[in-house]
Amino acid sequence: MEIEGSSPQDWTIAVDEKYSLRLFVAGASSMSVKAIKNLQVILENNLKGKYELEIIDIHQQPLLLQKEDIFAVPLLIKKYPAPIRRLVGDMSDVNKVLKGLGLN
Amino acid sequence: MSKYTALKKEANKLTTLPKTPTGINGLDEITLGGFPKGRPTLICGGAGCGKTLFSLEFIVKGVTDYNEPGVFIAFEEKAHELAMNVTSLGFDLEKLQKDKKIKIDYIHVDKSEIEETGEYDLSGLFIRLGHAIDSIGAKRVVLDTIENLFSGLDNEGILRAELRRLFQFLKDKGVTAIITGEKGEKTLTRKGLEEYVSDCVIFLDHRVINQISTRRLRIIKYRGSLHGTNEYPFLIDEEGISVLPVTSLKLDKPVATSIIKSGIPSLDQMFSLGGFYKGSSILVSGTAGTGKTSIAASFVNAACSRKEKSLYFAFEESPSQIIRNMSSVGLDLQKHVDKGLLKFYAARPTLYGLEMHLVAIHKAIQKFKPDVIVLDPITNLITVGSFSDVKSMLVRLIDFLQESQITVMFTALTLNSIINEQTDDGVSSLVDSWLCIKDIEFNGERNRGLYVMKTRGMKHSNQVREFVITNKGLDLIDVYIGPEGVLTGSAREAQVLLEETGMVLHSNALGRKDRELLRKRKVLEAKIESLKTEFESTEEELNKVYIEEDIKREVITKTRKQMTQFRSGNYQKPDQANPKEE
Structure with a gap:
């Protein structure tokens, strides 16, 4: 099955030295909305123009769950730059999000 | 097992709780039908107690025996690791996965990778699980070991709330689930999973006493159902898990009046009815080298000659050794082995604990369905257990044998020590007939004197007979008094x-x-x-x-x-x- 965002072209972003981020949320729950909002604010403040964010609804992509090994949501996976980090939660703890992104 | 059928009958009257048979040898007997259908069951125990194997067998047997597909969510081992671990048991997980009968999903929880940034939930797990269940139409689910989530995520409040939701989710899905949990210090599981899974809790134990390990299982609770409450030993061998409910202590066994010959005509003459009762237990005790094994072998030989099946449990000699040695007294056991009438089961007593021996003996008996069995010698079992342990094991074995109308001959070595005399005494109250062989040392030579110490339900000779072993067989001769x-x-x-x-x-x-x-x-x-x-x-x-x-x-x-x-x-x-x- 073709999975969005997992094609090799994705990795070309690395050359552009852009942050490759994926946010997995479960539908349009309040937690999902909060997470998206919080993350967007943080990214705009700290990484403006230097990131690519993909937001995936796990309800739509159940097979991706196994592939990406997801159990807790909202989950932000930082694919690039290394190391890969997984940020769980609604992104309300700004310091932890920054730490997770390697920005502090 | 009469006790259990009785319990079962009662249970049927009292409750209609539907159950899912586990397919695990013996477990359905003590749970009176299996695990509660459509509800989660907690299996807990220390490291290496067999939780994973237990739950995996539940899934595999579900497919092979009951045509119920299953989902196995592993938090500890990867799918191929699991598959490899159980190939020795004859479970082909790869094939079952390809056939869409089983789905194994490995969830990797690594704290070092995870940063918690606020509120979250386990919807990911729910959707993943739901998808797995729906994709193969699973009826059985295993979560092994869900407590691993606690090691990766810090927010216990969220996790607890989510676990509660998870169990409700499983119930809503109508799947029979097994949750495994590692034993905690004071609680059954480290994180108190028993609070959430309150329908059925099974505790597995792996104890080492005197360097001998014994696995035991106990049903701690089973809401809405009667169940056996004892600790049941279980065995993991090349066929998976066997649990045996071996503590039926009712004295309501059927009795036979037919007579079974000992294989030594002159010995039969010592009994008024010309032999032992069928289904009785016979103890042959004597000091070293008095011919106990020879008596046992001729008993087996006689049974096989009557076309009855015999099972010989040897705790001292290897089967080939016994066959060779017995050919010297004119007993050809090999031909019975070739015909499939005689089977040897040889194991060193120290191979495993007493309970495990009992389980193994049970298994062997249930598989071979013999008419006659021999345990040679029971006194060797003392090396792996105390006297009371051996006695209680034999009580249960004799119980089981009487129920199945199997005649059993034990041999026991008597040493000139008080301790072993006690063993004899202990066992003697259990057996129906007791033959005693004594050394008679006189005039520079040792001879064997045999007498019947007791036999229940018939008259017997009170005479000491000289027991002679010739190359043509065994015989008894009147001694000169x-x-x-x-x-x-x-x-x-x-x-x-x-x-x-x-x-x-x-x-x-x-x-x-x-x-x-x-x-x-x-x-x-x-x-x-x-x-x-x-x-x-x-x-x-x-x-x-x-x-x-x-x-x-x-x-x-x-x-x-x-x-x-x-x-x-x-x-x-x-x-x-x-x-x-x-």
């Missing part, structure tokens, strides 16, 4: 010869004595004759004296009269005198 005591062996032979010689000599002596008597009689008779003659002559002599005396007195009286007359003057010539005139 005489003024010199009990004689056996060559002393007995000598005594028999001596007696034979004695008989000849004796009859000879008798003849001589008779003749002498006759002669004596003749002599005496002659003597009597001569005495008689002597007496007659003495009598005659005496009579002669009497007559003479009479004549003499007459003459004297006459003469005196004449003298008186003469003196008075009327003298007459004596020849003129008329005596008649006086």
Whole structure:
């Protein structure tokens, strides 16, 4: 099955030295909305123009769950730059999000 | 098992709780049908107690035996690792996965990778699980070990709330689930999962006593169902898990009145009914080298010759050793083995704990369905358990055997120590017949004396018989009991010869004595004759004296009269005198 965002072209972003981020949320729950909002604010403040964010609804992509090994949501996976980090939660703890992104 | 069928009947009356059979050998018996259908069951225990295997067998048996697909969510091992671990048990997980009967999903929880940034939930897990269930139409689910989530995520409040939601989710899905949990210090599981899974909790234990390990299982709770409450030993072997409910202690076994022969005709004669009761237990005890194994082997040989199946549990010698040794006493066990009537089960007692031995014996018996079994020797089991343990094990074994109408012969080694005497005593109350072989040491040689200590339900000889082992088989001979005591062996032979010689000599002596008597009689008779003659002559002599005396007195009286007359003057010539005139 073709999975969005997992094609090799994705990795070309690395050359552009852009942050490759994926946010997995479960539908349009309040937690999902909060997470998206919080993350967007943080990214705009700290990484403006230097990131690519993909937001995936796990309800739509159940097979991706196994592939990406997801159990807790909202989950932000930082694919690039290394190391890969997984940020769980609604992104309300700004310091932890920054730490997770390697920005502090 | 009568106890369990009784419980089952009762349970059926009381509740209609639907159950999902686990397919695990013996477990459905003690749970009276399996795990609660459509509800989660918690299996907890320490490391290496068999939780994962237990739950995996639940899934695999679900597919193979009940056609119920299953989902296995692994938090500890990857799918291929799991598959590899159970191939030795004959579970082909790869194939079952390809056939869409089983779905294994590995969830990797690594704290070092995860940063918590606020509120979250486990919807990911729910959707993943839901998808897995729906994709194969699973009826069974295993979460092994869900507590691993706690090691990766810090927010216990969220996790607990989510777990509660998860179990409700599983119930809503209508799947029968197993949740495994590692044993905590004071609680059943480290994170108190038992609070959430309250329908059925099973505790697995792996104990090591005297360097021997025993696995045990206990149903801690089972809401809405009766269940066995004891600790049940279980075994993990090449066929998976076997649990056996082996503590039925009711004395309501069926009894048989048919007789089973011992294989030694002269031994059968010691019993009034000519053998042992079928389904009874026989103990053969004796010191080292008294021929216990030979008796057991000839018992087995007799059973096989009657086309009955026999199972020989050897705890001392290997099967080939027994077969070789027994051919020296004229017992060909190999031919029975070839025909499939005789099977050996040989294991060192120290292989595993007593309970495990019991489970293994049970399994072997259930598989082979023998008519006769031999345990040779039970005293070796003492190396792996205390006396009371061995006794309780044997009680349960005898129980089980009586229920199945299997005749069992135990052999027991008696040493000249008090401890082992106790063992004999302990076991003796359990067995129906007890044969005792004693060493009789006399006159520079050792011989075997066999006697029947007891046999329930029939008369038996109280005589000590000499037990001889020849190359043609076993036999019993009456021992010689005489003024010199009990004689056996060559002393007995000598005594028999001596007696034979004695008989000849004796009859000879008798003849001589008779003749002498006759002669004596003749002599005496002659003597009597001569005495008689002597007496007659003495009598005659005496009579002669009497007559003479009479004549003499007459003459004297006459003469005196004449003298008186003469003196008075009327003298007459004596020849003129008329005596008649006086």
